[in-house]
Amino acid sequence: MTAILVQDLTKVFPTRRGEVRAVAGVSFHVEEGEIFGLLGPNGAGKTTTLRMLATLLTPTSGRAQVLGHDVVAEPDRVRAKLGFLATETGLYERLTPWETLLFFARIFGLSREEAQKRAQATLQLLGLWELRGRKVGTLSSGERQKLSLGRCLIHNPPVLVLDEPTFGLDVFVARAVVQLIEELRDQGHTVLLSTHDMHLAERLCDRVGILHLGKLVVEGRPGELVAREGGVDLEEVFFRTLMRAGLSPGGAKPVP
Amino acid sequence: MRGAWLLLGKELRQAVRDRRTVFMTVAFPLVFYPLLFGLLGNLVGQEQARLEALVPRVLAVVPDQAPELAQALSETTELRVSFYPSVAALRRGLAAGAGEVGLEAERIPARGELGYRFVLYYRAEQQESQVGLAKLRAFLQGFLRQLTLEKLAAMGVEPAEVEPPFSVEVVDLGGGVSLGGLLLTQLLPYFLVLSILLGALGFGAEITAGEKERGTISTLLASCLSREEIVAGKFLAILTVSLASALLSSLGLLIGIQAFGGPLGQGGVSLAAAGWILVVLLPLAVALSAAVLIVGSFARTQKEASVYLLPLYMLVILVGMTVMFGGQRLQGAEYAIPVAGAMAAIRGALSGEVGVVEIGWSLASSTVVGGLLLLISVRIYRSEKVLFRI
16 A cells, blocks of 8 residues: 655745745655665755655645645645654753653653653663653754654654755664664654765665655665666666766756 | 633743743842842942931131131031131032031121021022021020029029920821831832733833734634633733732832831831732733834834833833822822723822722723723734734
């Protein structure tokens, strides 16, 4: 069954200098239990696409569904089934990990008892149980990122949308996060993630899509894409794809 | 609205752990105001004692024809008198600081033994000179009364027989309003309204723009909370902190004036006045908290929010100064002017000068403005442009 369906999704931001087409007719789908990676240079439209799926932004046109629920018509249902991790580790510094998870569990509708059980299980899963009483502000960036993931998982959503989940993490923490995502996939969660890390995408993703200037220029299984480009690696595929799509050496910027 | 209460709980939990918020809301009003009024009261008390003990230096020009006055001036212990030969010398002496007050006496023989003309010189801007004037005037009244009594006695008339058959009584219609009471009436409304904002500003910026700056706004918006619940939770949190700040500021002010204010500490707030103040204050706090929520939500960072909130604070200070110390009194429907009407209504409640109608105008105005601002807040939290500053 299709967990995420994106059809001709477009997002145009009106600015003082005119309209910026951040996402221009993107279509893809993610099957249940699959990990799909959105790759692309800065400004390619990855975050905007994920934000539309998380109902933070309203699409200008096109449609997107999460487990059959439209992001515009049924945003509440979408949010209930989705765990969203933003690029920045959005946590409250003066709360403890325990209070953080309890708060998010409660606002996702869990009862106090359920919330406590889920918070305990999640902290233990992430290896943060011993740190449950410390203020978030005193945690390391790796611990915070794990906690952010825990926040996404607290209501046990079937679909996870992760924007750069390993951004800024050292290799050990990044590996732990990758292992966690794999475990989640094995448990049946569907994961849509964005990343700049081609090695991570190659290892983790069942399928990837490369975005450039708001358009999906390539989509497929990493192995197939690598084979199509002559047996190099995903980073080379990424680079060649973008060069063919007209990427300048300075990178990409959304165009009007 | 279950989500709003959960959010409120989270915001308040964070607030009590934020040293800056706790300092501005609790420590500042409960420590600063008692200290301020303790210091003020102490200074006023010391000054009062000094002025009461002051024996003013009087520079006197007394003609030879008034030996009894010269003698009385020389003998009194209430004044320290130096005699000068001319008015010009007296003026020079006063200008040089040789005395606090000057006396020019002149005999008017045509009006008999009581024929005196006095000119008193003083400096209105100097407290010592004012005190000297009062003491010199009292001395001269006593001197003339004594001369009168002696003259009557010489004429064989009992002074009691010629006492005027009328009396003058002075009644204070202000209900005995003391300096402390006056200070409370003038300062409390001003401090109350300012402390609502003072409490709301930092905390409001933190939970609005701060959410954007830290990136936590995305996590809230992606949760099951509706935009209305987010606005309500944040608004209630700002309202709670601002009301706590206002109430603790009032408490600090009262403690400061009554417990540590020394000679200032004779004012008070009746229960009825306190009730009316709360009635006026609550909708005003609603309006100001909603205004802080709106202004803070427009900013990208807390720093930016502080800059945007500063004009709001300055505006309230300006309105407060105009209403409290401007001398012009609001009338009838003028009490509906936001902030100004509320301050005037609180002052009126304290002094007993306004009625239900004036308080009603203020209440209605604050409620309407607060409601409108809350509606705008909800719209803002639905705007991608504002939330993500696209």
